[in-house]
Amino acid sequence: MSPGLSLRTRGILLYLAMAALLLGVGFVQSWTVALTILNLCLISAVMSLGVNMQWGYAGLFNAGIMGFAALGGIGVVLTSMPPVRGALAAGGVNLGLAALFVILTVVAALVVRRRVPSYLRGPVGLLVVLAGYFLMRIFLDPASEAIEAIDPASAGYLGGLNLPVLLGWLVGGVFAAGAAWLVGKVSLGLRSDYLAIATLGIAEIILAILKNENWLTRGVKNVTGLPRPIPVERDLQTMPWIADLASRFGSDVITTAGIVSRLAYALLFTIVLLLILWLAERALHSPWGRMMRAIRDNRDAAEAMGKDVTRRHLHVFVLGSAVVGIAGAMLVTLDGQFTPGSYNPLRYTFLIWVMVIVGGSGNNWGAVLGGFLIWYVWVMAEPFGSSIMSTLTAGMTPGSFWQQHLVAAGPHIRFLLMGLILLLVLRFAPQGLIPERSARK
């Protein structure tokens, strides 16, 4: 059997197994649960694809996936939420002036960089930036105060542009791409772990901004009731064809509406996933993709051939982050709310890394499979861990120190599991479940 064929067979078998796992949940637990898991699997797969572009194509370590995903989320909020009445009137002018000063400061800083002699560049640059910052604050502070004062219990922020939510997904991708460009510009071309540390930092800052700039994001008060691309379940329940469907399957209206709504999301997400996957595969097998892999495998040789490695890395880093941003936008759309407080790096950054490494670095189909499988394991491990612990402690005196302690530890087993999976795969199957076709050594 030729290696290509066996690889394909192996991939198909693995995907079938994954499908069986999800179907198993449907048969054993419920179809609502199975579809809920499937939807998050699809989103995870998109995120994993984005990270695979950075790591698999170019060998870049992004430790700030969480931040790019959160930017995708705020993209949806700012695009699709209705504007808050009076907010722009209250703070718009000041906000505009603040933005103007940001632009002026950037321009001034660039002028300093170009024109001022190098020995003065540091102090003058610092002075310009500080002055610009304080001028900006003079206008931003009253603006944010005025905006946050408007109906703080339900609004207290600018709101969005009332545009279709699907457009928000693109905007989310663009936001993430913009942040990635800034970080990449600074840290690419330096030591490999500088990018990791810089992305770790930008993610923390993005989250800090999203949590604290209430006038823009409502902060930890969350934005709820995001517009949905699909009729809400409550509306679906009143539709006659749902009732019809329910009676045909011998189910109740509420369950059927839930399943239909989830199926519709699944369809939408699948379309996005397939589109991105198709583009990613095209890119990978284009001359551009071959060049990226050539750079990854032998940077020195590529540089010697006159390739601008840093620039290529910037491209792929921005593209990958945009995909992560889109996935983040899909996530808040599915949840129907944007909750900055819920982002944490283990779940939104490092879990995605487990997906990419387990799936197969450099192989898009592998990354998708990794996204599915690891999300499935992550979700299932929590109840599984709890049930293991209650079985283990069944013989103990209920309420005793160890019994309570072990039962409380149950939900944390999944962190251990993720660490073990990552380390075992990295060690014993570094190519992942579906290895890259022209595997590197």
Add this chain to the structure above:
Amino acid sequence: MENLLNAFVLLSNFVLVPAIAYGSQLALGALGVTLIYAVLRFSNFAHGDLMALGTTAVILATWGLQAAGIGLGVLPTALLALPVGILAAAVLVLLTDRWVYRFYRRQRSDPVIFVIASVGVMFIYNALTRFVIGTDERRFEDGARFVIRAGDFREMTGLAEGLAIRTSQVITVVVMLVSVAFVFWFLQKTRTGKAMRAYSDNEDLALLSGINPDRVVLITWIIAAALATIAGTLYGLDKSFRPFTYFQLLLPIFAAAIVGGVGQPLGAIVGGFIIAFSEVMVTYAYKGFLGYLLPEAWQPEGLVQMLGTDYKFAVSFIILVVVLLVRPTGIFRGRVI
């Protein structure tokens, strides 16, 4: 004159003292990260969780000692429990090295593979911390809380502003000085310490000189574990222990190491204090301070705060970015690539 003194006391109370304590904690963390980098040549993403786990062991030992009625009087019991935590952390990292990193070292893997492995290790340490002590906030400070109370200070000096110095802050600085002095003495004066530096400087030549790499790595891990446990315990005493905040310390610690020059022990210390002082100074509201110094007519209206305290991580990041742009090798010329 009195206004000047009041202003200085105010600044000391809210900026100088806290920043010195915080800087000491960061310096110890960054020293560990930079030593691991110098010898093992990778950025250890599990360092924050190692700090949390070491501190967890210290807290458990502290509880044990407290239950047994053993204490240090005015000093926190945690100091007595430190060796237990260090031992636990050292055993843990040595097992980790044996089971995880040694394989990649023998393979001479790319540094980024080590980084990914350290992410896996991070997950496992995180889970262990959750298993052992949970995710809740824990306070384990005991003994006398203050060396000087704000009220007593006011009475003593007759100034309007008070200066409070907490026991944990004094202990932090003293323990930091002792630990750093020990590490520097070890690196500069002992045969094993010099071997560590030699191995970090030129691995091949160190091997030619008969230096045993396994021993160098072993010692490095033990020192890093000790530093992480000490840093984590001091931070926990000074603020409070919440496992998740330890992961967030990773950013200022990395920033400190890079600012000082990666792989440069002295740089890590300097970097720790630069980051801590910037963070505290930038997030401090200077309204009261300026109130003492400026004439009535110029009194500021706002808080005169550059950034809200929620943005303290932004400070590390901005310093990091400036260093990457201006001098990627850091102040003490660390390694690049």
Add this chain to the structure above:
Amino acid sequence: MTFLVAEEMTGGYGNGPDILHACTIAVDRGEIAVIVGPNGAGKSTAMKAVFGMLPLRSGRVLLDGRDITTLSPQERVHAGMGFVPQVANVFVSMTVEENLEMGAYIRDDDFSGTMEQVFALFPILRQKRRQPAGELSGGQRQQVAVGRALMTKPTLLMLDEPTAGVSPIVMDELFDKILEVAATGIAILMVEQNARQALNIADHGYVLVQGRNRYTDTGEALLADPEVRRTFLGG
């Protein structure tokens, strides 16, 4: 019997083709042997094979009559070999004195006497003992590198192109020092690009071509051989 005998060495890197073909090199205590030859002749490889950095497919290495063919480089250091690599041969961030200390790392006895000998041989190093080796000039660095290797009190000192990249004056100085080292009864094996000058101080010369011994004779005889002069020494 000659002190170091590397007999009929054949081997290459990893699974690659053989670079050395039945190459033989020998040197006695107090003598200097020089390996010369055109680029790619396997000069450095031959020395690495003597030091155990290249696995041998056949042949053997005897040091003072003891077969050390299977020993690792580190073990050969213990057995009395000192090796000075061509590049990266000092610890740049460490002081001269610390470099010498690291050279003596495997010794458990008092090595201050050996350090005195090194300082006596290279007086400039005594002056610069507290300076980081990275701040020294190229020639001084080479002295540190040789000094470091001497700290184990080797019976055989191997130098891989010690004069690469230094000025002619420094080169003459280094060769003088190497003669002094040899005079203390140490066997010296050296690979040199500056063949003519090296053969001048050599007791034995080995001209290698494509991993094979081409000419083997005393340094003097090789310098006098018109064939060698024409082909390898530029007339």
